[in-house]
Amino acid sequence: MTASPSRGSYKPGRIREQSRELILQAAEVEFARHGFQGSTMQRIAEAAQVPKANIHYYFTNKLGLYGAVLENTLNLWDTVFNELSSNDDPADVLSRYIDAKMEFSRTHPTASRLFAKEMISGAPHLSAYLQEDYQLWFKQRMSVFDSWIKQGKMDAIEPAHVIFMIWSSTQYYADFEPQILIATQTDTLTEAAFQEAAASIKHIILKGCGIRT
Amino acid sequence: MTASPSRGSYKPGRIREQSRELILQAAEVEFARHGFQGSTMQRIAEAAQVPKANIHYYFTNKLGLYGAVLENTLNLWDTVFNELSSNDDPADVLSRYIDAKMEFSRTHPTASRLFAKEMISGAPHLSAYLQEDYQLWFKQRMSVFDSWIKQGKMDAIEPAHVIFMIWSSTQYYADFEPQILIATQTDTLTEAAFQEAAASIKHIILKGCGIRT
DNA sequence: TCAATAGCTGTCCAATTAGTCAAGATTTCA
DNA sequence: TGAAATCTTGACTAATTGGACAGCTATTGA
The missing domain is CATH 1.10.10.60 (Homeodomain-like)
Incomplete structure (x- = not known):
């Protein structure tokens, strides 16, 4: 003005x-x-x-x-979100997605934290962005899981909870870094540490969902 | 004064x-x-x-x-932390722990969020509390996992990552409530929803770690 | 009943901080 | 080159907010 x-x-x-x-x-x-x-x-x-x-x-x-x-930050998130593409092989899709999310936590920790703080505060400035598109995205991914379940490719677990587990466990390494550092008595999270964490998460999620690799 | x-x-x-x-x-x-x-x-x-x-x-x-x-809040956390007791049956111990953590998220969401915000901010006021006692606690629980692994009661996964997964996934339902509500298109997280979430988490973690129930 | 102690609060003040503004410096292109 | 557009910034202002404090009321126990 x-x-x-x-x-x-x-x-x-x-x-x-x-x-x-x-x-x-x-x-x-x-x-x-x-x-x-x-x-x-x-x-x-x-x-x-x-x-x-x-x-x-x-x-x-x-x-x-x-x-x-x-807004800047949300564009970054979108990119990673869309990494969860539909595909016939759940093991492949979820592995890639977990790796992508984990890589995002490693390379964009501040973006992850900003997003987390907004959520914890009740998402006062985020609700506008997270409406229809977001819900559509979520529904679509859920239906992919459902089809996998129907085809016997994974256990009958409410897909939402699987997605939440992936989100929470991967974001944890960015958002709760101080706690991880203190617990593990190290002073930086190396790239190797991230890869080891990703491997553990993939093992637990895939096997835990009954997905054959 | x-x-x-x-x-x-x-x-x-x-x-x-x-x-x-x-x-x-x-x-x-x-x-x-x-x-x-x-x-x-x-x-x-x-x-x-x-x-x-x-x-x-x-x-x-x-x-x-x-x-x-x-300080008030941390005392509450301690109670739940110590729910992870050592016992010969990992399925039992972890099930109880996940339930306890989930119940905490449901009944004390603000405590969970306060803690999360502190962590995301770099734990400026928390580092004093999270030193030796906390590290000792963590080490002890880790060794319990290690003994389970040695006894063939669970897969050889770095115990720290299992604990982080339990923490992150259970706390998620308190800290990221707005996101969950928007994604699932509901307007409150009922007790039933928490129980369903807990069941899913238990299924994935236990099976994912190769723990026989 | 009556001090002594504990509890309460209206009013004020100093520091911080978001935002304004007008004057000046720099860049662009005809 | 020069004038129009863009960019820069020091100095100022208004509003918010943490905190001080003096004087007040309520409670307690002898």
Whole structure:
């Protein structure tokens, strides 16, 4: 609203994209750690190494910034969600999906944490995104499981719970990292540790669902 | 520091306990939903239906209140943690433990969420509690699993990952309730839903670990 | 009954922080 | 080059909020 482009035959600068991205990244880390209210524009500005007023040039207000971060993050999630494709071989599909989710936890822990915090807070800013598309996606995947059950390819377990188990166990390694580190008495989760965890999860889920590998 | 009991042969009132408890309960809900920074003393006061200044009479400051809430909560957790007793029958032990954890998620969702938020934030106020005792507990349970593996009572899976799977999947139904509600298109998680979830988790974990029931 | 102690709260204050703004610097392209 | 558009930022403001505190009421036990 500050400067409205009246009829300028101007170039929609690419500085814009760079600066926005820089700020968004800093904001994601800040929001994931301290939540919406707990984050300060000042700290985000410092992390992004720009003056605070510069953030307000690119984003209308704090909520707008938060929304932009959330949207950014949700696009990432979508990619991983859709990794759960339908296929005739449940062992193959679920293995891939668990690996993809686990890889996401490893490479995008802050995105996972941001999402988790939103959920725990009652998803006040997420409910808009998680409506019809999401429910459709969920229903479709459920029906794939159902068909596997009908074909005797897996045990008769309510598919929703299987999906929830995959989500929870994989996200745990991003969201609850401090607890894992303390419990296992290590100080970083290595890539090898993630692979070992993924292997364990795959073993338990597949075998636990009666899926032949 | 306001009124120091110099040498009063007085009775350490029981009003104290009541008021403290009232405030703690309101604070737990508030902190679980909005986190430490996001919570305001004013809102907690309103929820507890006491003037804000009254909270400051019982608790030194916001951090002190938060610490008290956290300590309260951790005592609850301990009880459930210790449900994982050692016993010769893994099916029995794990079944009971999963049920206990699930029951905790159902009856104490705010405690679960508070704990989760702390973890996701890097456990800044929790690290003190989660040191030696916790690590000892974890090691001991791990060795129980190891003995089961040695006795051929379960598959050779790194015990830590099994415990993490139990924790994550059971806590999920408290922490990520909004997501579950949206996905399953219901508006409350009934006791029956919890039992069904517990049954699924038990099926998958036990069978997945190769534990005979 | 009556101090002494414990419990309560309205009012105020200082610090933090989101957001504004206007002036200036830089970039773009005709 | 130059003027229009875009970008930058220091300084300021208003609102929120944690916390202090003095004076008050209620409870207790002798």
